Amino acid sequence: MKMSNEIKHHLTDELLMGYSAGTLPEAFNLMVATHLSLCDACRAQAESYDALGGCMLQDVPDTADLADGALDATLALIAGGAPAETPKRPSCDVLPAPLRDYVGGSVSEIKWKPVGMGVKQAILPTSAAASARLLFIPAGAAVPDHGHKGMELTMVLQGAFSDEVDRFARGDVEIADEDLEHMPVADISADCICLAVTDAPLKFNSLIPRLVQPFLRI
């Protein structure tokens, strides 16, 4: 996977720390892992939060004694051999490894469902605490003006989009909350593919998208 030094919009410290602490919902973990696959700066930051976790583990206030014979039991586990590694999926220019695991292959394996106006989506299987989906926005097309109920993160995987905030290209993450109402428009040069995760349903501002929304499962 080619590294890019041009990423302008990064994850927040809270998200990186939550990823390191293991307290984020699965869909947000997927977003963080995907961004870290493309962004060395955030990867280094996340690893220093891991170092913090290591320090907390070293100095955990009370240690807990293991059962008698635990060391022997562990050596017996070791003698039983390592668990089988999950096979690595072949690389893909659009989807970093963590996403390929959820899609089940490269970008051509994505099972898109049309959601109107040329926009397509594919919901990824994560725990229900938050949802993750891939979005396909045709070159030059717009996603209807909408607000957000909870927190929504959108990361560009292919192409680029622009909205009231800025322009977002591969690796850039837009963090939207209740205060942001926007209408992302895909660049004319290429179809735009994004990963979007949210902890609440999107709300659209015009009547028709709102009626459609329950069918989108977003």
Added chain:
Amino acid sequence: MFAEVEPVEIESAADAVDQVMRQRKSSIRKGKMAVNREDDGCKPQAEWVSQVLRIRDAQDKAAFAELFRHFAPRVKAFLIKSGSNPSQAEECTQEVMATLWHKAYLFDPSRASVATWVYTIARNRRIDLLRKERRPEPEDLTWGPEAEPEQADIVSLQQETAHLRKALKALPQAQRDLIEKAYFGDLSHREIAAQTGLPLGTIKSRIRLALDRLRHAMK
């Protein structure tokens, strides 16, 4: 020692961490961390590195036993603190320590201390176990062939981590608590309520009671 650092308001664990990082920078500037004679009662972290390498290179069971005695009781405590019951934590700790053996070839001492590495294995296992969820991991770094890391890089990374640990220990307890909660308190109130079927209010007051008792016990 950190008196020259401007105090900042601590609102979240991330703020507390930010504070630690600022303090480290300030101390490094003043050359205060150049010499570290203080004995914190633990073996230096760099020493655990040699045990992992002995497991990797020679399947050394004595080296494993040393790591086990040090880390297993900490991993078990971490798992219990973040919501496992003791028998689950026991079993899971043994699996974490076995993983350490099997994955010793992946350990890179120029990138992480042994404690950091053990922490990440334990955290991932905890997500598997308690939440029955996958944990997506970033794609492996792919620039250049894997080379044996430089000794100087290993030493500096291991020292950095030791400084971080010292800075953390020097934090006021309240700030340490925030960070500990962020790392060890896996479940939000709402999640706990959903799992146990107890109403949210009861959970909150129980947590408050437990915290009060804890604060009382620390006086």
